[in-house]
Amino acid sequence: MYKKKPFFIVFEGVEGCGKSYQSNKLFNNLKKKKIDVILTREPGGTKSAELIRNLILKDYFLKNNKEKFDKYTDTLLYLAARNEHIKNKIRPSLLKKKIVICDRFTDSTLAYQVHGKKVSNHFINNIHKEILKGVKPNIVFILKVSVKTSKIRLKKRKTKNRYDNFAQSFYTKVQKSFLKLAKNKKNYYILDSSLNDKSLENKIFNIVNKSLKIK
Numbered sequence: 001m002y003k004k005k006p007f008f009i010v011f012e013g014v015e016g017c018g019k020s021y022q023s024n025k026l027f028n029n030l031k032k033k034k035i036d037v038i039l040t041r042e043p044g045g046t047k048s049a050e051l052i053r054n055l056i057l058k059d060y061f062l063k064n065n066k067e068k069f070d071k072y073t074d075t076l077l078y079l080a081a082r083n084e085h086i087k088n089k090i091r092p093s094l095l096k097k098k099i100v101i102c103d104r105f106t107d108s109t110l111a112y113q114v115h116g117k118k119v120s121n122h123f124i125n126n127i128h129k130e131i132l133k134g135v136k137p138n139i140v141f142i143l144k145v146s147v148k149t150s151k152i153r154l155k156k157r158k159t160k161n162r163y164d165n166f167a168q169s170f171y172t173k174v175q176k177s178f179l180k181l182a183k184n185k186k187n188y189y190i191l192d193s194s195l196n197d198k199s200l201e202n203k204i205f206n207i208v209n210k211s212l213k214i215k
C-alpha cells in the first residue's frame, strides 16, 4: 500500500534527451493514481527563479560576445535560482509529504559547470552545502541519448536552443559527466532514451512504483 511520504525524483540529461517529456509522463501517471505530486524544473520552478532563468538563457543568445556573463556569474545565477526554488517550492512540498519531480537539479551544475566549463567544484559544493540543507533526490534518472537522436529532436523545436551556440563536443563531455556521476550510486538509473517511447515511460513508472509501493 502507498503511504504518503516526502519523495524527490530528478531527471537529468543533455538537451534533446527527452527528460521534460518523460518527467511529464511520470507526473501524469502518478496523478492518475491520485498521488499528491508536483512537477517542477531548474533553472526555474518559482516566479523569482523563472526570472533568473530568463536572465541566464537570454544571455546565451546575446549577439555581443564581450558582454556575456562570466562562467562564475552564470554559475551563481543557477545557484541563486536553485536557492529560491528549494526554499519556496521543493522543501515546502516535501514537508507536506508530496512527491516532487524535478527536471534537472544539482547534477546539471556538476556536469555543465564543473566538468563542462571547469568552474571550481569546491566553490559549488560550498554553496550547495548552504542551500541544500539535506534536500537530496531519492531517485535520479539519467536519460542517455545518441548525438543523432538529440540533434533530430532539437531541430524540431520551435524555440531556439543552445545547440546552436555550443559545440557538439561540449554535449558529449556533459553526457559523459552525467554517466560518471551515476556510477556506483544505487538510486541512479541510467536509461537509454533514444526511442523515448511507451516502454521507457513504463520502465520509469515501474521503478518509482517499486520504491513507493504504489498498487
Ligand code: TMP
Binding pocket: 015, 041, 042, 043, 078, 104, 105, 106, 108, 109, 110, 112, 113, 162
Ligand atoms: P533546459 O533547457 O533543459 O530546461 O535547461 C536549461 C539549460 O540550463 C540547459 O542548457 C542546461 C543548463 N543548466 C546548467 O548549465 N546548469 C544547471 O545547474 C542547470 C539546472 C541547468
